[in-house]
Amino acid sequence: MRALILFTLAVAAGVARGEPPAPAAAQPWTFRETSGLCVLEQAVRDYGTVRFVGSPGGAVRLEVLGHRRVFADGPVTLYRVAPPWHPEHPHREALGEVRQRAGSGVLIGEPLATRVLMALYQGFEAHLQHAAWYGGEVDVPIANVHLRPRYEAFARCLRGAAAQGWSAFERTRIEHASGAALLSPADRARLRQVAEYVRADAEVSRVYVDGHSDSRGTPRGNLELSRRRAEAVAAFLRDCGVPEERLVVRYHGPQYPVADNDDPAGRAENRRTTVRLERNWSTATSEPPSDRDVLPTAGDLPLADR
Numbered sequence: 001m002r003a004l005i006l007f008t009l010a011v012a013a014g015v016a017r018g019e020p021p022a023p024a025a026a027q028p029w030t031f032r033e034t035s036g037l038c039v040l041e042q043a044v045r046d047y048g049t050v051r052f053v054g055s056p057g058g059a060v061r062l063e064v065l066g067h068r069r070v071f072a073d074g075p076v077t078l079y080r081v082a083p084p085w086h087p088e089h090p091h092r093e094a095l096g097e098v099r100q101r102a103g104s105g106v107l108i109g110e111p112l113a114t115r116v117l118m119a120l121y122q123g124f125e126a127h128l129q130h131a132a133w134y135g136g137e138v139d140v141p142i143a144n145v146h147l148r149p150r151y152e153a154f155a156r157c158l159r160g161a162a163a164q165g166w167s168a169f170e171r172t173r174i175e176h177a178s179g180a181a182l183l184s185p186a187d188r189a190r191l192r193q194v195a196e197y198v199r200a201d202a203e204v205s206r207v208y209v210d211g212h213s214d215s216r217g218t219p220r221g222n223l224e225l226s227r228r229r230a231e232a233v234a235a236f237l238r239d240c241g242v243p244e245e246r247l248v249v250r251y252h253g254p255q256y257p258v259a260d261n262d263d264p265a266g267r268a269e270n271r272r273t274t275v276r277l278e279r280n281w282s283t284a285t286s287e288p289p290s291d292r293d294v295l296p297t298a299g300d301l302p303l304a305d306r
Contacts, residue, residue, distance in 0.1 A: 031157075215267070
């Protein structure tokens with residue numbers, strides 16, 4: 001509670017002076033690479049350390065590690081909070097929650113870890129709130145002090161050397177199990193790279209997400225399944241920071257097969273969601289890629305808009 005009170009008083013004093021103060025508990029973010037891991041870290045005075053950890057092409061996790069035992073058993077809620085100097089102040093939104101085991105650090109996986117990181121990147125603070133083992137409630141503020149320059153290094157580390165250029169991201173294909181719309185860890189890693197590219201390239205004007213199914217089942221059921229597939233992909237891209245206004249979500253059921261639905265292997269190819277980026281080449285600084293530069297996508301639709 002002492003840290004929370006000090007944090008509140010510091011913010012009030014800064015607003016009174018007309019300044020955009022950093023929270024009293026916050027330290028600047030740092031970035032490092034160690035043992036094949038990308039680490040974005042911040043020390044929080046009176047509490048401990050928060051850090052985002054990932055490996056190139058892999059998932060990101062958020063670790064909240066206290067100097068001492070603080071939290072009780074039960075759910076920890078994470079909030080996105082607009083500080084007083086933010087144009088959306090006093091916006092406050094719950095991002096999600098994770099279960100906590102008393103006496104341990106708080107470990108947060110995907111997609112919640114990316115939601116928190118994107119909130120910080122957009123100028124918000126993140127707050128963890130939970131009951132303390134000794135009674136009352138603990139509020140751990142995570143600020144975005146000097147985050148953006150360190151974030152860029154973190155993002156480059158996560159991308160690795162292989163993920164470069166328009167041709168690597170123009171088209172992406174996500175395959176689904178029969179009757180399912182879930183995303184695998186590999187799917188999430190790929191979509192995270194696509195989202196990172198979209199955020200970095202201001203000339204990407206549209207991100208088309210198209211869901212498809214095989215022909216088994218009823219037409220209505222297949223259309224609904226393709227909708228769930230497309231929306232699952234689009235929701236993950238949003239969580240990774242792709243602006244809502246750039247997303248175009250469509251679903252087609254079995255209308256556009258790319259393989260024979262009478263064959264099990266063909267049906268597997270038809271159970272897919274495609275992500276296609278559209279770029280405004282008229283204002284881009286580089287030339288559009290030639291046919292030789294575009295990586296072919298096996299089994300993609302014959303028409304670009306499908």
